[in-house]
Amino acid sequence: MDFLEEYDVITQEDLEDIKESISTQDLPSAVQTIKEYLKKQDLVELNIGVTGESGSGKSSFVNAFRGLGDEEEGSAETGPVETTIKPQVYLHPKYKNVKVWDLPGIGTPNFKADEYLDLVEFERYDFFIIIALDRFRECHTQLAKEIMRMGKKFYFVRSKIDASIDAEKRKKNFDQEKTLDIIRKDCENGLKKIGIEDPVVFLISNFELGKYDLNLLQERMEKELPQHKRRVLILALPNITLEINEKKKKALEANIGKVALLSALVATVPLPGLSYAVDLVLVKKEIELYYNAFGLDDPSLQKLCDKSGKTIEEMKSQMKSPLRFGINKASILSLLGAASVVVAENAVEYVASLIPILGTVVAGGMSYITVSSMLKRALNDIAEDARNVLISSVGTAV
Ligand SMILES: Nc1nc2c(ncn2[C@@H]2O[C@H](COP(=O)(O)OP(=O)(O)OP(=O)(O)O)[C@@H](O)[C@H]2O)c(=O)[nH]1
Numbered sequence: 001m002d003f004l005e006e007y008d009v010i011t012q013e014d015l016e017d018i019k020e021s022i023s024t025q026d027l028p029s030a031v032q033t034i035k036e037y038l039k040k041q042d043l044v045e046l047n048i049g050v051t052g053e054s055g056s057g058k059s060s061f062v063n064a065f066r067g068l069g070d071e072e073e074g075s076a077e078t079g080p081v082e083t084t085i086k087p088q089v090y091l092h093p094k095y096k097n098v099k100v101w102d103l104p105g106i107g108t109p110n111f112k113a114d115e116y117l118d119l120v121e122f123e124r125y126d127f128f129i130i131i132a133l134d135r136f137r138e139c140h141t142q143l144a145k146e147i148m149r150m151g152k153k154f155y156f157v158r159s160k161i162d163a164s165i166d167a168e169k170r171k172k173n174f175d176q177e178k179t180l181d182i183i184r185k186d187c188e189n190g191l192k193k194i195g196i197e198d199p200v201v202f203l204i205s206n207f208e209l210g211k212y213d214l215n216l217l218q219e220r221m222e223k224e225l226p227q228h229k230r231r232v233l234i235l236a237l238p239n240i241t242l243e244i245n246e247k248k249k250k251a252l253e254a255n256i257g258k259v260a261l262l263s264a265l266v267a268t269v270p271l272p273g274l275s276y277a278v279d280l281v282l283v284k285k286e287i288e289l290y291y292n293a294f295g296l297d298d299p300s301l302q303k304l305c306d307k308s309g310k311t312i313e314e315m316k317s318q319m320k321s322p323l324r325f326g327i328n329k330a331s332i333l334s335l336l337g338a339a340s341v342v343v344a345e346n347a348v349e350y351v352a353s354l355i356p357i358l359g360t361v362v363a364g365g366m367s368y369i370t371v372s373s374m375l376k377r378a379l380n381d382i383a384e385d386a387r388n389v390l391i392s393s394v395g396t397a398v
């Protein structure tokens with residue numbers, strides 16, 4: 001897509017452009033646009049947040065990571081008292097567009113997760129390095145949970161291993177491997193408790209860089225950078241599609257009242273069976289319109305399949321609307337399940353107050369409320385299906 005060529009990084013504004021362009025396209029073209037967008041992942045800016053308790057060695061880690069000594073020019077300030085007050089940004093030594101943020105410490109005794117997260121603008125970071133000072137604590141649980149809730153990832157680091165080893169060395173039966181193992185297990189167990197199946201914990205010393213796991217962490221992170229970038233892009237997608245869908249939904253919703261009113265009017269014509277048949281035709285036509293608007297009609301789906309190599313059945317398995325296998329009497333009536341609840345609750349008064357001329361419309365047909373809530377349900381289902389189809393096509397096709 002040429003609208004991206006001029007950029008070095010994909011910014012919030014670019015996302016807006018992409019959104020704009022997708023919102024005016026049919027589903028297959030939108031998928032194509034998003035695929036092009038995902039190809040630009042080298043341009044994605046990544047923000048790594050280094051977080052953890054005060055004094056755990058975050059700033060020292062950032063320096064070590066960048067290959068700088070603590071007192072070299074351009075290094076992060078470190079010290080025995082609380083040192084980092086505001087998030088500070090540093091460039092990754094190897095990769096442009098990758099930024100390492102040295103964050104203030106979480107003050108351990110009465111850590112207020114929400115205040116801290118606000119203070120450091122937690123949303124800004126694409127993934128995290130949590131640095132633990134000694135044992136696994138409640139504050140680590142809170143941080144890890146919040147990161148997972150945001151759909152982001154973290155690496156867990158236990159720092160100052162040199163100091164732990166020194167302390168243990170005083171014991172008679174000191175065994176370095178065993179000590180490291182105990183430290184590692186403690187952190188792993190903490191992470192398992194919050195549902196991480198295969199936790200990886202990196203033991204490091206910022207003073208002895210060649211020892212322990214610093215190299216492993218660096219290798220692993222570099223290997224996973226493309227995945228992180230991809231996730232940044234994918235994470236932006238549901239929001240993009242959600243907003244677009246909301247716009248489409250609003251436009252379509254505007255018509256529901258008219259259809260429902262028409263159907264209610266027909267219901268007053270005293271011909272047995274007529275109103276029911278007319279309702280079905282009206283509702284069917286309206287729902288077909290929704291399928292077209294969201295690009296889930298068969299020709300559009302076929303186009304999408306041709307591009308992604310999937311079958312229509314696979315596409316439909318991403319969809320949940322009862323109408324996905326055809327818009328017919330049976331599938332439309334299955335929407336009534338939800339509609340009739342609303343009807344039972346407030347139909348009579350509502351209809352009477354809304355359209356006084358019709359008074360007590362209780363002919364054999366469906367009422368205003370029934371039709372409008374059926375259509376609303378269909379519209380919601382279809383919008384949701386469109387989103388899932390889009391995300392799944394993008395996810396597998398690239
Ligand atoms: N023994 C040992 N000391 C370390 C290590 N990393 C950092 N330190 C020391 O621990 C103290 C705190 O280090 P910082 O890097 O300033 O810690 P921080 O997490 O950035 O601290 P705040 O910004 O105040 O939250 C300093 O005196 C460091 O020299 C390490 O791996 N081993």
Ligand SMILES: [Mg+2]
Nearest residue numbers: 058059083084
């Ligand atoms: Mg610091």
